Amino acid sequence: xxxxxxAQGSNGSSARSKLPSMIVFDLxxxxxxxxxxxxxxxxxxxxxxxxxxxxxxxxxxxxxxRYQDTVKLYPGARKVLHELATNPKYKDITLATASSSLEPxxxxxxxxxxxxxxxxxxxxxMSHNQIGRTGRLSPDKVDHFRLLHEESGIPYTEMLFxxxxxxxxxxARVSERxxxxxxxxxxxxxxxxxxxxxxxxxKQAASK
Ligand SMILES: [Mg+2]
Numbered sequence: 001x002x003x004x005x006x007a008q009g010s011n012g013s014s015a016r017s018k019l020p021s022m023i024v025f026d027l028x029x030x031x032x033x034x035x036x037x038x039x040x041x042x043x044x045x046x047x048x049x050x051x052x053x054x055x056x057x058x059x060x061x062x063x064x065x066r067y068q069d070t071v072k073l074y075p076g077a078r079k080v081l082h083e084l085a086t087n088p089k090y091k092d093i094t095l096a097t098a099s100s101s102l103e104p105x106x107x108x109x110x111x112x113x114x115x116x117x118x119x120x121x122x123x124x125x126m127s128h129n130q131i132g133r134t135g136r137l138s139p140d141k142v143d144h145f146r147l148l149h150e151e152s153g154i155p156y157t158e159m160l161f162x163x164x165x166x167x168x169x170x171x172a173r174v175s176e177r178x179x180x181x182x183x184x185x186x187x188x189x190x191x192x193x194x195x196x197x198x199x200x201x202x203k204q205a206a207s208k
Contacts, residue, residue: 014147018202019093020181022154023084024145026163026170027099027107027131030185031077031122032114034056036103039064043071043109052082058115071110074188081116083124083194089175094152096128098144098161098170104132128152141170149178156180157208162189 028035043062045071051058061072073081085089101107108131111123123129128151130137130144137143139161149156156178163170164185171182181204183197 002022002066014069014194015206018205019090019198020160021092021158021199022094022096022148022152022160024083024096024098024148024159024161025077025178025189026112026141026161026185027097028101029164029166030074030162030189031081032071032110033188034069034071036071036110039069039071039103040067043069044113046113047152051117052077055071056118059113059121060115062110062113063122069115071106073114074190076190076193077188078116079191080194081125082123085120086114094127094154095125096148097126097131098148098163099131100133100137100139100141100144101131101135101141107131108203130189139168141174145174145178145180160197162193164188164196 020153025031041064043064045063045065047061047063048057049060051060061070063070084095090091099107112121114122116122116125128148129149131141133166136147156171159180161174162185163172166186167172171184174180175182181201183193183200
Protein backbone atom coordinates (compact mmCIF):
# COMPACT_ATOMS: atom_id res chain seq x y z
CA UNK A 1 0.00 0.00 0.00
CA UNK A 2 2.79 2.41 0.87
CA UNK A 3 4.35 1.99 -2.58
CA UNK A 4 1.11 2.94 -4.35
CA UNK A 5 0.90 6.00 -2.11
CA UNK A 6 4.45 6.92 -3.01
CA ALA A 7 3.58 6.58 -6.69
CA GLN A 8 0.83 9.14 -6.25
CA GLY A 9 3.27 11.61 -4.75
CA SER A 10 2.93 13.53 -1.54
CA ASN A 11 0.51 16.11 -2.90
CA GLY A 12 -2.81 14.89 -1.53
CA SER A 13 -4.73 17.44 -3.56
CA SER A 14 -3.41 16.27 -6.93
CA ALA A 15 -5.77 16.18 -9.89
CA ARG A 16 -5.98 12.42 -9.48
CA SER A 17 -7.62 12.70 -6.06
CA LYS A 18 -11.28 12.40 -6.89
CA LEU A 19 -12.30 10.39 -3.86
CA PRO A 20 -14.03 12.09 -0.94
CA SER A 21 -11.85 12.75 2.11
CA MET A 22 -14.74 11.73 4.34
CA ILE A 23 -17.79 9.52 3.87
CA VAL A 24 -20.59 10.12 6.36
CA PHE A 25 -23.30 7.52 6.91
CA ASP A 26 -26.74 7.85 8.41
CA LEU A 27 -27.47 4.71 10.45
CA UNK A 28 -31.19 3.89 10.87
CA UNK A 29 -32.71 2.74 7.57
CA UNK A 30 -29.49 3.57 5.73
CA UNK A 31 -26.90 1.11 7.08
CA UNK A 32 -29.16 -0.99 9.28
CA UNK A 33 -32.75 -1.86 10.06
CA UNK A 34 -34.94 -1.48 12.08
CA UNK A 35 -34.76 2.04 13.48
CA UNK A 36 -33.51 2.24 17.09
CA UNK A 37 -36.76 3.73 18.42
CA UNK A 38 -38.63 0.66 17.14
CA UNK A 39 -36.66 -1.67 19.44
CA UNK A 40 -38.21 -2.85 22.73
CA UNK A 41 -34.83 -2.66 24.51
CA UNK A 42 -31.05 -2.67 24.18
CA UNK A 43 -29.79 -4.85 21.29
CA UNK A 44 -27.11 -6.97 22.96
CA UNK A 45 -27.24 -10.64 21.93
CA UNK A 46 -24.78 -11.40 19.11
CA UNK A 47 -26.35 -13.07 16.08
CA UNK A 48 -23.87 -15.03 13.97
CA UNK A 49 -23.87 -15.46 10.22
CA UNK A 50 -21.93 -14.83 7.00
CA UNK A 51 -19.92 -11.60 6.98
CA UNK A 52 -19.40 -11.82 3.22
CA UNK A 53 -20.21 -13.93 0.18
CA UNK A 54 -17.38 -16.32 1.01
CA UNK A 55 -18.94 -17.75 4.16
CA UNK A 56 -16.69 -15.95 6.65
CA UNK A 57 -18.49 -16.22 9.99
CA UNK A 58 -18.99 -13.38 12.44
CA UNK A 59 -21.49 -11.25 14.32
CA UNK A 60 -23.91 -10.00 11.68
CA UNK A 61 -26.50 -8.55 14.02
CA UNK A 62 -27.61 -7.87 17.57
CA UNK A 63 -30.85 -9.10 19.10
CA UNK A 64 -32.85 -7.66 21.98
CA UNK A 65 -33.00 -9.96 25.04
CA ARG A 66 -36.28 -11.91 25.23
CA TYR A 67 -37.49 -10.47 21.90
CA GLN A 68 -37.10 -11.45 18.28
CA ASP A 69 -36.09 -7.91 17.26
CA THR A 70 -32.66 -8.02 15.63
CA VAL A 71 -30.64 -5.17 14.14
CA LYS A 72 -28.97 -6.17 10.89
CA LEU A 73 -27.20 -4.35 8.09
CA TYR A 74 -28.75 -4.05 4.66
CA PRO A 75 -26.89 -6.39 2.29
CA GLY A 76 -25.71 -3.42 0.20
CA ALA A 77 -24.48 -1.58 3.29
CA ARG A 78 -22.55 -4.66 4.41
CA LYS A 79 -20.96 -4.91 0.98
CA VAL A 80 -20.02 -1.21 0.99
CA LEU A 81 -18.47 -1.35 4.47
CA HIS A 82 -16.63 -4.57 3.58
CA GLU A 83 -15.23 -2.89 0.49
CA LEU A 84 -14.20 0.21 2.44
CA ALA A 85 -12.48 -2.02 5.01
CA THR A 86 -10.58 -4.13 2.50
CA ASN A 87 -9.97 -2.24 -0.77
CA PRO A 88 -6.65 -0.33 -0.55
CA LYS A 89 -8.11 2.24 -2.95
CA TYR A 90 -10.31 3.52 -0.13
CA LYS A 91 -7.86 3.30 2.76
CA ASP A 92 -7.32 7.07 3.11
CA ILE A 93 -11.03 7.90 3.36
CA THR A 94 -12.15 8.93 6.84
CA LEU A 95 -15.49 7.36 7.80
CA ALA A 96 -18.09 8.92 10.09
CA THR A 97 -21.71 8.66 11.18
CA ALA A 98 -24.46 11.29 11.43
CA SER A 99 -27.62 9.92 13.01
CA SER A 100 -30.49 11.66 14.78
CA SER A 101 -31.24 8.41 16.65
CA LEU A 102 -33.74 8.62 19.49
CA GLU A 103 -31.74 5.94 21.33
CA PRO A 104 -28.05 6.78 20.92
CA UNK A 105 -26.97 4.11 23.43
CA UNK A 106 -28.59 1.44 21.22
CA UNK A 107 -26.85 2.91 18.17
CA UNK A 108 -23.45 2.76 19.86
CA UNK A 109 -24.14 -0.80 21.01
CA UNK A 110 -24.72 -1.78 17.37
CA UNK A 111 -21.59 0.03 16.19
CA UNK A 112 -19.59 -1.73 18.90
CA UNK A 113 -21.13 -5.16 18.31
CA UNK A 114 -21.76 -5.73 14.61
CA UNK A 115 -18.73 -7.03 12.71
CA UNK A 116 -17.67 -6.24 9.16
CA UNK A 117 -14.57 -8.45 9.22
CA UNK A 118 -13.78 -11.01 11.92
CA UNK A 119 -12.72 -8.92 14.92
CA UNK A 120 -13.50 -5.61 13.19
CA UNK A 121 -16.76 -4.00 14.28
CA UNK A 122 -18.45 -1.08 12.53
CA UNK A 123 -17.31 1.30 15.24
CA UNK A 124 -13.66 0.43 14.57
CA UNK A 125 -14.07 1.86 11.08
CA MET A 126 -15.69 5.15 12.14
CA SER A 127 -13.35 7.99 13.12
CA HIS A 128 -16.16 10.33 14.16
CA ASN A 129 -19.71 9.76 15.37
CA GLN A 130 -22.44 12.36 15.86
CA ILE A 131 -25.44 10.41 17.09
CA GLY A 132 -28.55 11.75 18.76
CA ARG A 133 -30.79 14.80 18.74
CA THR A 134 -30.18 16.42 22.11
CA GLY A 135 -27.49 18.69 23.55
CA ARG A 136 -25.50 20.18 20.68
CA LEU A 137 -27.42 17.97 18.26
CA SER A 138 -31.00 18.28 17.00
CA PRO A 139 -33.12 16.45 14.42
CA ASP A 140 -31.50 18.79 11.86
CA LYS A 141 -28.33 17.14 10.52
CA VAL A 142 -26.80 20.53 9.81
CA ASP A 143 -25.76 20.29 13.49
CA HIS A 144 -24.20 16.85 13.05
CA PHE A 145 -22.18 18.07 10.09
CA ARG A 146 -21.00 21.24 11.80
CA LEU A 147 -19.57 19.10 14.61
CA LEU A 148 -18.07 16.54 12.22
CA HIS A 149 -16.35 19.40 10.41
CA GLU A 150 -15.12 20.98 13.67
CA GLU A 151 -13.78 17.65 14.94
CA SER A 152 -12.11 16.49 11.74
CA GLY A 153 -11.10 19.75 10.08
CA ILE A 154 -12.21 18.23 6.78
CA PRO A 155 -13.86 20.75 4.40
CA TYR A 156 -17.56 20.17 3.76
CA THR A 157 -16.94 19.99 0.03
CA GLU A 158 -14.73 16.94 0.58
CA MET A 159 -17.53 15.03 2.28
CA LEU A 160 -19.96 12.53 0.78
CA PHE A 161 -23.15 11.73 2.71
CA UNK A 162 -25.52 8.76 2.50
CA UNK A 163 -28.96 8.97 4.14
CA UNK A 164 -32.31 7.26 3.50
CA UNK A 165 -34.03 10.67 3.73
CA UNK A 166 -37.37 8.98 4.36
CA UNK A 167 -38.22 11.40 7.19
CA UNK A 168 -36.96 14.65 5.76
CA UNK A 169 -34.43 15.43 3.05
CA UNK A 170 -31.25 15.54 5.14
CA UNK A 171 -29.13 15.28 2.02
CA ALA A 172 -30.66 18.47 0.62
CA ARG A 173 -30.32 20.26 3.98
CA VAL A 174 -26.58 19.73 4.30
CA SER A 175 -26.04 20.24 0.58
CA GLU A 176 -27.79 23.62 0.62
CA ARG A 177 -26.13 24.75 3.84
CA UNK A 178 -22.62 23.40 3.38
CA UNK A 179 -22.22 22.04 -0.13
CA UNK A 180 -21.89 18.43 1.04
CA UNK A 181 -22.56 15.94 -1.78
CA UNK A 182 -25.46 13.71 -0.78
CA UNK A 183 -26.91 10.44 -2.01
CA UNK A 184 -30.34 9.24 -0.92
CA UNK A 185 -30.75 5.57 0.01
CA UNK A 186 -34.54 5.17 0.40
CA UNK A 187 -34.46 1.35 0.71
CA UNK A 188 -31.26 1.12 2.73
CA UNK A 189 -27.85 1.59 1.16
CA UNK A 190 -27.50 -0.36 -2.09
CA UNK A 191 -24.19 -1.02 -3.80
CA UNK A 192 -25.34 0.92 -6.89
CA UNK A 193 -26.15 3.93 -4.70
CA UNK A 194 -22.66 3.84 -3.26
CA UNK A 195 -21.23 3.98 -6.79
CA UNK A 196 -23.67 6.76 -7.74
CA UNK A 197 -22.63 8.79 -4.71
CA UNK A 198 -18.93 8.34 -5.50
CA UNK A 199 -19.56 9.35 -9.10
CA UNK A 200 -21.57 12.43 -8.05
CA UNK A 201 -18.72 13.43 -5.78
CA UNK A 202 -16.18 12.98 -8.55
CA LYS A 203 -18.23 15.16 -10.93
CA GLN A 204 -18.53 17.92 -8.34
CA ALA A 205 -14.80 17.77 -7.63
CA ALA A 206 -14.03 17.94 -11.36
CA SER A 207 -16.28 20.97 -11.84
CA LYS A 208 -14.11 23.10 -9.51
MG1 LIG B 1 -32.16 7.26 8.55
